[in-house]
Every structure is written in structure tokens, then in C-alpha cells.
Amino acid sequence: MKNTALILLLLIVGLCSFRSLQHGKPEKGLKDYYKSYFPIGVAVSARSLQGEEGQFILKHFNSLTPENSMKMGPIHPEQNRYNWKESDAIVDFAQKNGLKVRGHNLCWHEQTPNWMFKNADGSEVSKDTLLNRLRDHIYTVVKRYKGKIYAWDVVNEAIDDNPDNFLRESPWLKIIGEDFIAKAFQYAHEADPDAQLFYNDYNTERPEKRERIFKLLQKLVKQGVPVHGVGLQGHWSLFEPSKKELEETIQRYASLGLKVQITELDVSVYPWEKERRKLRPGEQQAYSKDMETKQSAKYNEIFSVLRAAKPTITGVTFWNVSDKYSWLDFYPVQGRKNYPLLFDANYKPKAAYWGVVDF
Ligand code: GLA
Numbered sequence: 151m152k153n154t155a156l157i158l159l160l161l162i163v164g165l166c167s168f169r170s171l172q173h174g175k176p177e178k179g180l181k182d183y184y185k186s187y188f189p190i191g192v193a194v195s196a197r198s199l200q201g202e203e204g205q206f207i208l209k210h211f212n213s214l215t216p217e218n219s220m221k222m223g224p225i226h227p228e229q230n231r232y233n234w235k236e237s238d239a240i241v242d243f244a245q246k247n248g249l250k251v252r253g254h255n256l257c258w259h260e261q262t263p264n265w266m267f268k269n270a271d272g273s274e275v276s277k278d279t280l281l282n283r284l285r286d287h288i289y290t291v292v293k294r295y296k297g298k299i300y301a302w303d304v305v306n307e308a309i310d311d312n313p314d315n316f317l318r319e320s321p322w323l324k325i326i327g328e329d330f331i332a333k334a335f336q337y338a339h340e341a342d343p344d345a346q347l348f349y350n351d352y353n354t355e356r357p358e359k360r361e362r363i364f365k366l367l368q369k370l371v372k373q374g375v376p377v378h379g380v381g382l383q384g385h386w387s388l389f390e391p392s393k394k395e396l397e398e399t400i401q402r403y404a405s406l407g408l409k410v411q412i413t414e415l416d417v418s419v420y421p422w423e424k425e426r427r428k429l430r431p432g433e434q435q436a437y438s439k440d441m442e443t444k445q446s447a448k449y450n451e452i453f454s455v456l457r458a459a460k461p462t463i464t465g466v467t468f469w470n471v472s473d474k475y476s477w478l479d480f481y482p483v484q485g486r487k488n489y490p491l492l493f494d495a496n497y498k499p500k501a502a503y504w505g506v507v508d509f
Contacts, residue, residue: 178507179209179210179211180210180211180492180503180506180507181210181211181212183506183507183509184466187456187457187460187463188411188456188460188463188464188465188466189212189213189250189464189465189466190210190211190212190213190466190467190468191211191212191213191214191215191250191252191465191466191467191468192207192210192211192213192214192215192467192468192470192471193214193215193216193217193254193414193467193468193469193470194207194214194215194216194217194240194471195216195217195218195219195236195240196219196235196236196239196240196243198471199239199240199243203471204243206471206472206497207471208247208249211249211468212248212249212250213249213250213251213252213465213467214240214243214244214249214250214251214252215251215252215253215254215413215414215467216236216237216240216251216253216254217469217470217477218261219236219237219240220237220253220254220255220291221254221255221258221261221262222256222257222258222261222262222263222266222287223261223262223263224236224261225237225291226263226287226290226291227263228263228265229265229283232290232291234294237295241295241298241299244298245298250300250301250465251295251298251299251300252299252300252301252302252303252411252413252465252467253291253292253295253299253301253302253303253345254302254303254306254350254413255302255303255304255305255306255350256287256288256291256292256302256303256304256305256334256338257284257288257304257305257306257322257330257331257334258305258306258307259307259308259318259320259321259322260307262321266280266283266321267280267321267325274325275325276325277325277326277327280321280322280325280326280330281326281330281333284322284326284330284333284334284337285333285337288304288334288337288338288341289337289340289341292337292338292341292342292345293341293342296341296342296344296345297342297344299342299345300344300345300346301345301346301347301348301379301411301465302338302342302345302346302347302348303348303349303350303381303413304334304335304338304347304348304349304377305330305331305334305335305349305350306350306351307350307351307352308320308322308323308331308349308351308366309351309359309362309363309366310362311424313358313359313362316362316365316366317366331349331366331370331375332370332373332375335347335370335375335376335377336375336376338376339376346378346379346409346464347376347377347378347379348377348378348379348380348381348411348413349363349366349367349370349377349379349380349381350380350381350383350413351363351380351381351382351383352383352385352414353422354380354382354383354399355382355390355391355395355396355398355399356390356391356395357395357398360398360399360402363380363403364402364403364406367380367403367406367408368406371406371407371408377408378408378409379408379409379410379411379464380403380408380409380410380411381410381411381412381413381414382399382410382411382412382413383412383413383414383415383469384412384413384414384415384416384452384466384469385414385415385416385418385422385469386415386416386417386418386422386448386452387417387418387419387420387421387422388417388418388419388441388444388445388448389421389422390422393451393455396452396455397455397458397459400455400459400462400463401459403462404459404462409462409463409464410459410462410463410464411463411464411465411466411467412456412463412465412466412467413465413467414467414468414469415452415466415467415468415469416468416469416470416476416478416490416491417445417448417449417452417490417502418478418488418490419435419437419441419445419488419489419490420483420486420488423482423483424482425482426481426482426483426484427482427483428483428484429483429484429485429486433483433486434486434487437473437489441489442500442501442502443501445489445500445501445502446500446501446502446504446505447505448502449492449502449505449506450505450506450508453505453506453509454509457509468491468492470490470491471491471493471497472491472492472493472494472495472497473488473489473490473491473493473494473495473500474494474495474496474497476488476490476491478490492506
């Protein structure tokens, strides 16, 4: 009799914990809530995949973007030398654990090695030389990870910051001309015909920049360039974009037959600024109740728009894991602590997290 009661008790306890594993919110990770919508990614370094942070990443995310290691400067520091170590480690971790990888990025005006644009004697390379170098770079990197990287940010931030100009006056544009964009996509497609290829940029929801990006993409699509999607970086803030701006942006790009991904999501508690500057006295703020409420509402709004746009939105990636470390602690203001993510500095879900999974 005593034994039967004990067995019964054990059964009940077992059943309860099984149910709570299935239904209890704390056991589910962010990615699980979005299973039927889109993958949820995060920007990482190889180091962040080790130990507890690695386990945390596996719980909440099912896609990885190397934060820096695949950019041209870090991965191809000298003409005849590639640095694969960190990128390989990230791709291996993803393969082992069944995560997707977005490659980032193949052609950009920043974090590009100086040798790329120079001849041995220091003079500027010709258009043909630069195109050859761009093709070699893209072929080498994309082929190495063929079948392991499902999407690439091929060209990053080609639109100028000045609304009166169209394309940014980068060395790519100056030496090759506008064609560098189409060529980069063509090379990436030749290197891996199955990879989804994205144009990636920031402030994509501000109507005037949105239209310049639209113009670029429309041209590429008309020319038959293999571009499959637009990456909205999503470096947003408590102040922008509005719900309407985000909805209209997604519709606008989708009207070209393109997919849309949010590739670098964070919601800064400070207004957006472009230029780097020093911290002003009294400017550093603690994470206030007001920020918490506004940030949670903003994240909630963003994800309700993204869910509603489901067939167009094929991925959402956060730029860093938790408020313990964000690139926004250094940019645009060096040393100004920001709180832009869903998890606090101790990896605890913030109100914003519950705002994202509450649907
Ligand atoms: C841009 C780039 C990213 C990254 C951020 C800052 O958004 O696309 O790779 O450099 O700036 O971390």
C-alpha cells in the first residue's frame, strides 16, 4: 500500500514537470515561440559560443551571424592570406547544433583591408584589377561555406548618407562604378547558386532613404541581377521607426518580389546618431522604468508587424546576445552604456522579451 502511494506520487510529480517543460514559458526559448514564423538569429563571435553563453545561445536562437569575422578586413587581411579560424569555428558550431548561418558581408566600404585598393607601388588599382580581386574574394569565401551558409549579405550600405546623392562615394564606386553592386551579386551567385543573396542597409524605413534603396533594387531586379532579398539592419530606437513606416517599408520591398529579413536588430534607448562623438557630462542614463515600458512596447509593435508580414519576412537576427555587451556601448558614443536587447546584463529576460513572445 505504502509503495503504491509512493509510485502514484512519483508519477504525479513526473507528469507535472513534463507538462511544465512543455508548457511553462521559462522552459521555452525565443526561437520556439517563432517556430512557425521565421528563424531567430544572433550576431556572435567564436568566443561567445563557448561555455554558458553558448548554451544560452542554443536555447534562444536558431541562426548565427558572425559579428565581425567574415568581414573582408578580418577574413582577408593580406592579398594571399585568409584568416579562417574564427569563421570556421562559428560555422562548425552551427553545423554541430543544427543552426542556420547568415554570412556577413562580402562588399562594404568599412572594415575593408587597405591592400584591396592598392597596387604594390601604392598607386590605386584599375577597375579590372579591383573586379578581379572582388571576384577572387567572393569566390573563395562563399565556396568555402557552400551549403553551410544559407544567406549572404552581399553588398552592405551602398546608399549615401546625404539624401542629395544616390550611391556612397566609396572606393568601390570610384574605381569600378555603379556596376560593382551587380558584379558582387553575380560572383556570389556563381560561387553558390543556392545561397539567398541580400542587399543590407540601415535607416531603410526613413521614407527618403527607403526610396533610394528601392530605386537601386528595382534597377537590379530589372537587370536580372541575382538579388533575392533586402536586409533591414534594424538598428532602431525607442523613437523610430513608426509602425506605419515599418509596414510600408516591408510592403514596398516585397512589391519587387524580394524577401525581407531584419539582420541586425536592436532597440537603442537613445535617439539614432551617425557620427562618433565623446560622452557629454550627465548624458549616461540608468535603465529607467520609462525606458523599460517604451522599449517593451516598441519591441512588441515591431514583432507584431513582422509576424503579420510572415511570408515576406524570412528571418530576424539580433545584433548581440544581451545587454552585457552591445556594440552600442561604443557607438556612436564611446563608453555610453546602452540597453538595446531582450536580455539584461545577467541574461535575464527583460520586459521587452515578454513583449516579443506575448502573442
Ligand atoms: C553595421 C554593419 C555591421 C556592424 C555594425 C556595428 O551595421 O553592417 O556589421 O559593423 O554596423 O556593429
